[in-house]
Amino acid sequence: MDAILVVNAGSSSIKFQIFGMEGGAPRRLIKGQLDGIGTRPRLSAESDKSSLIERTYASDEIADVPAAIATVASWLRETQQLTLLAVGHRVVHGGPKYDRPVVLDQAVAANLEQYVSLAPLHQPNNLAPIRTLFKSRPELLQVACFDTAFHHGHSAVADHYAIPERFYAEGVRRYGFHGLSYEYVAQRLREVAPAVAAGRVIVAHLGSGASMCALANGRSVESTMGFTALDGIPMGTRPGQIDAGVLLYLLTEKGMTPTAVQDLLYRESGLKGLSGISNDMRDLQSSSDPRARLAVDYFVYRVGLNAGMLTAALGGLDAFVFTAGIGENSPTIRARIAEKLAWLGVVLDPAANTERKSLISRPESRVVLLVVPTDEELMIAQHTLALLTKEPARKVAGERLAT
Numbered sequence: 001m002d003a004i005l006v007v008n009a010g011s012s013s014i015k016f017q018i019f020g021m022e023g024g025a026p027r028r029l030i031k032g033q034l035d036g037i038g039t040r041p042r043l044s045a046e047s048d049k050s051s052l053i054e055r056t057y058a059s060d061e062i063a064d065v066p067a068a069i070a071t072v073a074s075w076l077r078e079t080q081q082l083t084l085l086a087v088g089h090r091v092v093h094g095g096p097k098y099d100r101p102v103v104l105d106q107a108v109a110a111n112l113e114q115y116v117s118l119a120p121l122h123q124p125n126n127l128a129p130i131r132t133l134f135k136s137r138p139e140l141l142q143v144a145c146f147d148t149a150f151h152h153g154h155s156a157v158a159d160h161y162a163i164p165e166r167f168y169a170e171g172v173r174r175y176g177f178h179g180l181s182y183e184y185v186a187q188r189l190r191e192v193a194p195a196v197a198a199g200r201v202i203v204a205h206l207g208s209g210a211s212m213c214a215l216a217n218g219r220s221v222e223s224t225m226g227f228t229a230l231d232g233i234p235m236g237t238r239p240g241q242i243d244a245g246v247l248l249y250l251l252t253e254k255g256m257t258p259t260a261v262q263d264l265l266y267r268e269s270g271l272k273g274l275s276g277i278s279n280d281m282r283d284l285q286s287s288s289d290p291r292a293r294l295a296v297d298y299f300v301y302r303v304g305l306n307a308g309m310l311t312a313a314l315g316g317l318d319a320f321v322f323t324a325g326i327g328e329n330s331p332t333i334r335a336r337i338a339e340k341l342a343w344l345g346v347v348l349d350p351a352a353n354t355e356r357k358s359l360i361s362r363p364e365s366r367v368v369l370l371v372v373p374t375d376e377e378l379m380i381a382q383h384t385l386a387l388l389t390k391e392p393a394r395k396v397a398g399e400r401l402a403t
């Protein structure tokens with residue numbers, strides 16, 4: 001079957017999905033990951049029916065991302081009857097240049113290398129499998145889909161920091177992230193609630209990474225995230241908004257190295273830092289420890305505060321949408337956030353909320369509350385397919401290669 005591979009590569013794991021082409025639309029066939037790269041490599045994959053593989057490797061067998069992508073590729077080749085037409089990659093940073101997905105070639109990849117300094121923890125890992133596939137499958141169409149691209153149209157007041165303009169020129173801007181998730185949710189809204197989609201909407205992507213986006217008629221106008229994915233609301237291990245003075249204090253008064261501060265901000269803060277217990281919302285909700293309660297209260301409070309900010313950016317609010325791990329799965333957190341939004345005329349329907357309905361507000365609510373599961377990988381598959389269709393010469397090359 002003709003297929004598209006979607007790759008989301010991190011520092012120690014590669015998540016991948018295979019989409020088959022059915023009637024011109026991508027349909028998910030396989031979902032898998034190779035994690036523990038360099039430490040305890042483990043390949044697992046499943047179809048919608050069953051587990052396809054669970055296998056561990058010695059650490060030196062899969063020591064880096066190129067070895068991991070080679071292992072995934074050979075497992076796919078040996079066990080699945082697929083004709084790979086293209087690969088879609090999640091790339092966190094498109095910098096100031098890319099406002100949409102792009103077909104990768106050496107020049108584009110070189111351009112994306114420039115943004116490594118803007119996202120040092122993510123960009124190099126995202127680019128590694130692209131380089132590997134350039135070498136091993138040069139004919140294969142590869143597409144980069146960016147977390148920043150969907151926010152590209154932000155106004156000057158939204159994407160600036162109040163620091164000297166030369167920094168803006170060199171790329172120090174409020175980019176916003178989770179763009180593939182917001183783009184998918186905006187697309188789903190047009191299908192399931194077109195009137196809502198045309199209005200003023202806040203989408204809250206509440207997962208282990210968390211942010212919120214203001215949509216006006218389906219377009220992003222403001223985001224809680226900025227130059228990096230650290231800003232905005234608290235996350236599993238990242239703090240969200242923090243006074244830059246705290247960082248100066250840590251560097252100058254506490255003598256912390258930049259690497260130690262980076263580690264603190266990306267791995268030790270947020271729900272984990274506040275609670276001292278866990279970065280997982282489920283653990284905190286089931287704990288009776290007052291520090292766990294504080295972490296959950298802080299999360300809900302900050303989502304509420306930021307909702308006020310985004311409502312101001314939109315000049316009012318027609319709908320509030322919950323998505324990602326916490327947003328899709330925790331009725332309690334949704335209810336507590338809805339309570340914080342009562343001043344906007346939000347009235348939750350408690351039964352619909354606990355029954356996992358999509359519409360969870362009462363008819364009299366001035367703001368519609370919705371739960372819309374996100375699907376960043378499907379968004380990447382759709383973008384990749386769209387660019388594949390525009391590149392007939394490549395498609396022929398892909399087919400020839402596979403036969």
Ligand code: ADP
Binds near residue numbers: 206209
């Ligand atoms: P990411 O893709 O950013 O890794 P997810 O969107 O999968 O994250 O969200 C993961 C988080 O969702 C988990 O850390 C957990 O805190 C939260 N989560 C998942 N299910 C529930 C639930 N039933 N109740 C509360 N939180 C949940």
